[in-house]
Amino acid sequence: MVRLGLLLLRVATVTEAIWQFSPDLTVLAQDDDGDGTESYLPLPSTDSWYRAPEGWEEATPGTVFKIRKNAYNVSLVPIANVKEVFQVLFRSTDSLENATWGVTTVFVPHRSQCDSTTSSANCSQGIVSYQLPYDTSCLDASPSFGLQWGEPYGEIGMALGRGWWVSVPDFEGPLASYGANIVAGYITLDSVRAVLAAVPDAFGVKHPRAALWGYSNGASATEAAVEFAPKYAPALKLAGAAIGGLTPSQITSGPMIARTQVSGLLVQGIIGITSQYPKQREYLLTRLHPSGPYNVTEFFWASYMSGWQSLLYYSYVDVFQYFIGGQADLEEPGMAAMFYREGTLGVFGIPDTPLFMYQAVEDDLTPIAETDSLIQNFCEKGSNILYHRNHWGGHNDELTNGRQRSLDFMGTVLGGGDVLEFPSSGCKTVNLTFMQDPQKPIV
Known part of the structure; x- marks a missing residue:
């Protein structure tokens, strides 16, 4: 009997669908008969491949270090339209501008976009960089591992069904820095550079082009990436980016969720962001209660949990009770500067790629006015944006409600399937x- 140490579960009442671990994180699926057909990758923390090679720091961002072909046993992967899966390990940059590295997992469809053309030699194969929100400071809950057991929303399979390749980066990096938008933006961009560099020689794709797609925390990584792109990766020409359910300011959203059903997101974010800032992490450890019902040990249990588990465990917990000085401890100048630097979007640069942005007006995790202001600023400075403001539902609802439009936007910029009417220049708000309609299939 195959034992699984990881289950993919969907929780409809919370913001994100994340992977849930069994209590014993070392238990993986076992190959019962020894023929290799039931094997799974080891946890990232124990995977010898999931390491940068010697001397890696000297390479330039986006440099490919390793390619792991046939990364998954696709006969066991419950994702639609998957033909093969490979992984790429590459050089990137962290939040303090130091060298780091990242991993992305690339899904290849049974029928690629260029397979159906009569001039495949000149075809431009579309690749969607899909920033899946995994909302955890636990490295072993990264997509590169968890996607072996399926995907939460079906969006990878839908994109593959249109003939696009789909690249899913572990954009939080090797420290699982959930909430750290700077490193997330850099790793997202470098994952695209690495994949575009790898596929011509390794997989025979001569003319790849890429677009980005992310919702919620995946939107934060995507949005940071398009802000950084003009200066950090000027030679990278993205076809476009779809960004939904964005949180422009963590300083605003943090207190909003501190005592709610999604309090676990704040706990994970504090741990994740301070993983990039040693001084702030040291300060954090001095401000958490050493004992009592809300103590430092319990707080850091989150770093061993998937996002799903932490949402359950910390649901409706007043996160500020863990701190000796309450909320004020997180407003200390060094902490406040860190949260502003990592959590304020719109300050890194002006996107120069076409953007489809969509948000629920009644989004319960972030004020719509902040997204309105962010987009207005971009538009005044020359960005090309289609902005949909949906007056139906909240944050979770728009994840589903915006899915078809996001896929159609990808069709506009990558080709393939239906398209979304998009302004040729400037901005348009709808x-x-x-x-x-739950009875209408999304394709």
């Missing part, structure tokens, strides 16, 4: 009231 107010709509739309609920996805």
Whole structure:
């Protein structure tokens, strides 16, 4: 009997669908008959491949270090339209501008976009960089490992069904720095550079082009990436980016969720962001209660949990009770500067790629006015944006309600399937009231 140490579960009442671990993180699926057909990758923390090679720091960002072909046993992967899966390990940059590295997992469809053309030699194969929100400071809950057991929303399979390749980066990096937008943006960009560099020689794709897609925390990584791109990766020409359910300011959203059903996101974010800032992490450890019902040990249990588990464990917990000085401890100048630097979007640069941005007006995790202001600033400075403001539902609802439009936007910029009407220049805001018909398939 195959034992699974990881289960992919969907929780409809919370913001994100994340992987849930069994209590014993060392238990993996076993190959019962020894023929290799039931094998799974080891946890990233124990995977010898999931390491940068000697001397890696000297390489330039986006440099490919390793390619792991046939990374998954696709006969066991419950994701639609998957033909093969490979992984790429590459050089990147962390939040303090130091060298780091990243991993992305690339899914290849049974029928690629260019397979159906009569001039495949000149075809431009679309690749979607899909920033899946995994909301955890636990490295072993990264997508590169968890996607072996399936995906939470079906969006990878939908994109593969249109003939696009799909690259899913572990954008939080090797420290699982959940909430750290700077390293997330850099790793997202470098994952695209690495994949575009790898596929011509390793997989015979001569003319790849890429677009980005992310919702919620995946949107934060995507949005940071398009802000950084003009200066950090000027030679990288993205076809476009779809960004939904964005949180422009963590300083605003943090207190909003501190005593709610999604309090676990704040715990994970504090741990994740301080993993990039040693001084702030040291300060954090001095401000958490050493004992009592809300103590430092219990707080850091989150770093061993998937996002799903932490949402359950810390649900409706007042996160500020863990701190000796309460909320004020997180407003200390060094902490406040860190949260502003990592959690404020719109300050890194002006996107120069076409953007489709979509948000629920009644988003319960972030004020719509902040997204409105962010987009207005970009538009005044020359960005090309289609902005949909949906008057139906909240944050979770727009994840589903915006899915078809996001796929159609990808069709606009990558080719393949239906398209979304998009302004040739400048910006356009559309107010709509739309609920996805659950009986209508999204393709």
